[in-house]
Amino acid sequence: MVEKYRHQYGSGLEAQSYLGQNYFSVDRSLIPNFLKLLRDEEQFDYCVDITAVHYPKREKQFEVIWILYSFARNERVRVKTQIVDGESVASAVPLWATANWLEREVYDMFGIKFDGHPDLKRILLPDGWKGFPLRKDYGILQQDQEWVQINLGIESGQ
Amino acid sequence: MTAETKNATNALSNLDLETPEKPYLDSNELIINMGPQHPATHGVLRVILKLDGEKVLGTECVIGYLHRGVEKIAENRTYTMFNPYVDRMDYVAAVSNGLGYCQAVEKLLNVEAPPRANYIRVILTELNRIASHQLWLGTHALDIGAMTPLFYTFRDREEILKIFEKYCGARLTTHAFRIGGCQYETYAGFEREVKEFVAFVKPKIDEYEELLTTNRIWLERTKNVGVISAEDAIALGVTGPVLRASGVKWDIRKALPYANYSEFDFEIPIGENGDTYDRYLVRMAEMRQSLRIIEQAVERIPEGPIMAKVPKVIKPAAGEIYHSIEAPKGELGYFIVSDGSTQPYRLRVRPPSFVNLQALDIMVRGLLVADVVAVIGTLDIVLGEVDR
Amino acid sequence: MLNSLMSYLGSSVTPGEAGNQLWALIYVLIIFTGVSVAVIAMNWLERKALAHFQVRLGPMRVGPHGLLQPIADAVKLLLKEDIIPSEADKFVFWIAPLIGLLASFTVYTVVPFGPSQAVSDMNIGILFMLGVSSLGVLGIVMAGWASNSHYPLIGALRSSAQMVSYEVAMGLAVVSAILMTSLNQTGTGTLSMIGIVQAQQEQHVWFLFKFFPLGAIAFVIFAIAMVAETNRAPFDLAEAESELTAGFHTEYSGLRWSLFMLAEYAAMIAVSSIAVALWLGGWMRPFSHWLSGGAWDFVFSLFPGLTFLGLAAIAIRGTIRMPKHSLFRIQTIGLGAFAAVLSGIGLLLLGIAVGARAGDHVALARSADALNNVYWFVMKIAVFMYMFIWYRATWPRYRFDQLMSVGWKVMLPISLGVLIVTAIVGVIVG
Numbered sequence: 001m002v003e004k005y006r007h008q009y010g011s012g013l014e015a016q017s018y019l020g021q022n023y024f025s026v027d028r029s030l031i032p033n034f035l036k037l038l039r040d041e042e043q044f045d046y047c048v049d050i051t052a053v054h055y056p057k058r059e060k061q062f063e064v065i066w067i068l069y070s071f072a073r074n075e076r077v078r079v080k081t082q083i084v085d086g087e088s089v090a091s092a093v094p095l096w097a098t099a100n101w102l103e104r105e106v107y108d109m110f111g112i113k114f115d116g117h118p119d120l121k122r123i124l125l126p127d128g129w130k131g132f133p134l135r136k137d138y139g140i141l142q143q144d145q146e147w148v149q150i151n152l153g154i155e156s157g158q
Numbered sequence: 159m160t161a162e163t164k165n166a167t168n169a170l171s172n173l174d175l176e177t178p179e180k181p182y183l184d185s186n187e188l189i190i191n192m193g194p195q196h197p198a199t200h201g202v203l204r205v206i207l208k209l210d211g212e213k214v215l216g217t218e219c220v221i222g223y224l225h226r227g228v229e230k231i232a233e234n235r236t237y238t239m240f241n242p243y244v245d246r247m248d249y250v251a252a253v254s255n256g257l258g259y260c261q262a263v264e265k266l267l268n269v270e271a272p273p274r275a276n277y278i279r280v281i282l283t284e285l286n287r288i289a290s291h292q293l294w295l296g297t298h299a300l301d302i303g304a305m306t307p308l309f310y311t312f313r314d315r316e317e318i319l320k321i322f323e324k325y326c327g328a329r330l331t332t333h334a335f336r337i338g339g340c341q342y343e344t345y346a347g348f349e350r351e352v353k354e355f356v357a358f359v360k361p362k363i364d365e366y367e368e369l370l371t372t373n374r375i376w377l378e379r380t381k382n383v384g385v386i387s388a389e390d391a392i393a394l395g396v397t398g399p400v401l402r403a404s405g406v407k408w409d410i411r412k413a414l415p416y417a418n419y420s421e422f423d424f425e426i427p428i429g430e431n432g433d434t435y436d437r438y439l440v441r442m443a444e445m446r447q448s449l450r451i452i453e454q455a456v457e458r459i460p461e462g463p464i465m466a467k468v469p470k471v472i473k474p475a476a477g478e479i480y481h482s483i484e485a486p487k488g489e490l491g492y493f494i495v496s497d498g499s500t501q502p503y504r505l506r507v508r509p510p511s512f513v514n515l516q517a518l519d520i521m522v523r524g525l526l527v528a529d530v531v532a533v534i535g536t537l538d539i540v541l542g543e544v545d546r
Numbered sequence: 547m548l549n550s551l552m553s554y555l556g557s558s559v560t561p562g563e564a565g566n567q568l569w570a571l572i573y574v575l576i577i578f579t580g581v582s583v584a585v586i587a588m589n590w591l592e593r594k595a596l597a598h599f600q601v602r603l604g605p606m607r608v609g610p611h612g613l614l615q616p617i618a619d620a621v622k623l624l625l626k627e628d629i630i631p632s633e634a635d636k637f638v639f640w641i642a643p644l645i646g647l648l649a650s651f652t653v654y655t656v657v658p659f660g661p662s663q664a665v666s667d668m669n670i671g672i673l674f675m676l677g678v679s680s681l682g683v684l685g686i687v688m689a690g691w692a693s694n695s696h697y698p699l700i701g702a703l704r705s706s707a708q709m710v711s712y713e714v715a716m717g718l719a720v721v722s723a724i725l726m727t728s729l730n731q732t733g734t735g736t737l738s739m740i741g742i743v744q745a746q747q748e749q750h751v752w753f754l755f756k757f758f759p760l761g762a763i764a765f766v767i768f769a770i771a772m773v774a775e776t777n778r779a780p781f782d783l784a785e786a787e788s789e790l791t792a793g794f795h796t797e798y799s800g801l802r803w804s805l806f807m808l809a810e811y812a813a814m815i816a817v818s819s820i821a822v823a824l825w826l827g828g829w830m831r832p833f834s835h836w837l838s839g840g841a842w843d844f845v846f847s848l849f850p851g852l853t854f855l856g857l858a859a860i861a862i863r864g865t866i867r868m869p870k871h872s873l874f875r876i877q878t879i880g881l882g883a884f885a886a887v888l889s890g891i892g893l894l895l896l897g898i899a900v901g902a903r904a905g906d907h908v909a910l911a912r913s914a915d916a917l918n919n920v921y922w923f924v925m926k927i928a929v930f931m932y933m934f935i936w937y938r939a940t941w942p943r944y945r946f947d948q949l950m951s952v953g954w955k956v957m958l959p960i961s962l963g964v965l966i967v968t969a970i971v972g973v974i975v976g
Binding site for chain 1: 268506513
């Protein structure tokens, strides 16, 4: 399977394996087509999860990860792509309806935008929240301090 | 600043509604706010219903009231320190959460729990599955208006909690397992008590069924209510009993066996129509299958160590792993990224309740208000897990 | 003068007739307190019985076995802050529970506890009863509307739709019972509640068993409709707590809320008394025709006393089984005193029954008679009350549309059919 697609996509695709779990590293531009291909031709009909990881030291800071499962093949696979801060990824909602809330959560936590998402807004955090908590540079105390400063008028925020 | 803005904009925009300027009686559509303080939303779920009379035209779930940032906490705790936190997600199935987490870290460390530990884990996890299903049954029946099953199921769930308490000292958030196995050896009489429980609860499950399965009103309230087809269920990523009730015979315990589930003989009950009644039957059958697994496990439980050789300081090599188990509510997955330090670089929980809840909207459209509570009940969500 | 007063009090004229206003007033007072006490007792009984259905104990702390719990509840409700939502229509909000209460208590004016034990004997008694009891829905709709809130409004709409549709089936079932009253020599029926029971007396049959199974079907329809009419489980959609938090009384609290509760339980007793009068022979004792004669009369007249003695025996058993601990002393004494009171009442009633049999004392015989009548009527109602609790413990709640379709598509055609068949059979037989 890997050879077939490598042939098709060239250097944009890389297949790896760690502890017996397979994953593809895919170039950002190939994502929509590749996911569609996996769903339609390789029968990965169940999108288990969509998530992201933040690597602030890398040039491409974010890694977005799709975890897919195929009922027919009884096989799980991960698809990864790396993007820089501010870049967006194609939404998977047209492929898997479940991507809706999962992408909203990624947006909520990392601030990664998904193109073509029907209703991209915060899901777990309130709309007025500042910052994206799961980024590594997000200070846990900052939100609390701001609230205390505004509402209680305590300068130190503690 | 935060909560108010959320109420005002977040909630209503998706349904494309305008705040009615006229008094309610003059407007054609009624927008009512179910929750977050509502007896039937199982916690702090808020559902905004757009109604035409009693008919539901659309829903929007507002979640996050119980958000504690579990994933962020994980990044600031060591692997061992984070272990008790997972119990607080799906607090009615804490043992399952712990099993998933411990196994994910074990996989990352490349160690295997010893056989005896696996047996103990399976027994406790299956007991927990029964407890979770009992709690679901009681509250679900209460939502539909049958008061009595709640007390019957809680009476019997108590026996499971007693076993947990005797085993690890805690009843609900058990923290029963450790990375690499179990910390505690079983107490004297554990096997006997588990066997007694199995014998005790079997007729009780029949008793619940007697009250409900052929009850005319129960049938009318649950048949063809909240139907979800297998295609929709798969597209929405719905797992667990909800998926199986739609006719998809898929259970991670069979498909991708973990612990030592492959050693046991049990069946995957499935439904046909994907309605509320089928989900009820599937869960009832699952309780019986869990009892079967427990019976076999207690019979065959081997002697031996209960802890694998795990370093004192857990420092997995850099890499990432996804491991999932069949929690009572569906696929509970842990995606852990390690950078070689003692703390997870990133820990993502794939919560079954969160994903299942997304199906609420298509399940209740066109039904009545009374069905909304029935469907919320049948999805078996725990808000601690939805919001994390 | 004393004599004239005695004869006046002792008169057995049909209630409501001229010269009997005093008795009517006394009955009003007796019934008002009696029903209120019955509601309190029912409150305790429901909590206890429901608890035992559900493998728990129910109230145990306030008084022995929670006997004083209703009083504690009442005090709590009376002392609670009286909240009227700022957006509510104050006047309607205020008057709604009163209307409900008024409707359910007014019904008792025509409830026949005995041939002369009623406030009034209207010749349109049953019509009056149905009419007034359906006024209760007005209170509910007003409450739901006045609260100016979504859940109460939906609850009120549900209950008004439900009550209106079940009233039709209920009315048709009642008509088939009324038809049966006309099966006598003169061929004239009656709408008077007392007249209906007397018709059963004359025909020597409870209408439940008349033209079996026609009477029974009509009775079952009425029994179902009356549960819907009083908004009780499994038809308690109007206050379905899992859907509408508390339905039409979501915004009510304290005293006003307790008035709704009082009205609901009073209405339950009222509709049960309709069913008893129409189908279960009213005040007649069981087997009054088969087991007739003075001896049997005497045996059945012992029942009221024996019932109280039986309750006393249960209380004594409870007293004996109380834990022997100083903390439980007051409770034990209380339960013992309760048992003593119950057995005292029981012995008194037995004494009256025996005395009425032994001597020729007219007043004693008359009061024994009245006691028996009231006793049997109340016991029959008690059976219904128990059924209400039983339903609640057993069944899930119907959905709104299902409830309506049962009402219009099942109950209405059946009751209509029963009515027609009853009429035909009545013509052929009578």
